Amino acid sequence: MKVKEVIDELGSLCASGYLDAVKSIKQAISSEHRSVVFNDSFSASYIPAVQSLLGRSVDRLSLSDSVASQASCIIQTVNVCASEKKKLQKFSEVLDSASSRGIYIVAKEESFRKLTALLKLKGLTVVIFNSESTIIPAITKRGGQLAYLIDIEQFDSTEMKNFETVLLPDFVPSFQTYVEILTSMARDSVRGVLHSFVTEEEDVSGLAGSLVNVLEDCGQCVPDSWRNLSASMSD
Structure with a gap:
């Protein structure tokens, strides 16, 4: 059974300086897992953080029809x-x-x-x-x-x-x-x-x-x- 790793409000976590802690937790989890990331910021400054937590292919679910989302x-x-x-x-x-x-x-x-x-x-x-x-x-x-x-x-x-x-x-x-x-x-x-x-x-x-x-x-x-x-x- 694959473990689900859920990261909520990624933008807020990054702004508060918790990105390294999130990465450490992710590394400690079995490689056979799925990551679910909820990002509460569209700022380009958080793009590297999102990329570091997700693979090259993703399934995107947008809760808004805005272009930014x-x-x-x-x-x-x-x-x-x-x-x-x-x-x-x-x-x-x-x-x-x-x-x-x-x-x-x-x-x-x-x-x-x-x-x-x-x-x-x-x-x-x-x-x-x-x-x-x-x-x-x-x-x-x-x-x-x-x-x-x-x-x-x-x-x-x-x-x-x-x-x-x-x-x-x-x-x-x-x-x-x-x-x-x-x-x-x-x-x-x-x-x-x-x-x-x-x-x-x-x-x-x-x-x-x-x-x-x-x-x-x-x-x-x-x-x-x-x-x-x-x-x-x-x-």
Whole structure:
């Protein structure tokens, strides 16, 4: 019979300095057990604590339909770049730092050519999901990593499972699409990073306000330019 380990109000325990004690108790319990964690904080500062107590695959139960609750523990990074060239450079840097087995890139199909060229240069095997799905083998292997290039117009959030690294080089066409990607990443995991890329010239006025709210509610960093844009729209 498997023992159940129940940890209640994790955020409060961490704030009170009891995380090490909780970890010690967990280590003393048989490895054949199930952990149930109730987290009373959505702050990004508690993400490492949650990850240290749970495995890579989880069953998430959200008691609220808020995005912050459904997407907790997923790190959101918004990269605002000065130009398209700078954006591609930043995208390349993030690719270099990605360590997960699969890297999922949701983009406009018109960007596939340049993205595929960059991914091949990085030594990644590219699996393309669009109207004519194909696999492009890597010229030089990079630790067996795969890059999944997905047409944003054909994106289906119900097919997302254990997507730990997701990149949005063309950002998203709507706030709803962003939320679907974010919450889908969190459905089965407490480990994930969602990287968004946008240039200063792109018009994100229709999305900025809602996205700033999501970032703030999830305890994530908000780009100053977006915060200022959101504030000016609410005046």
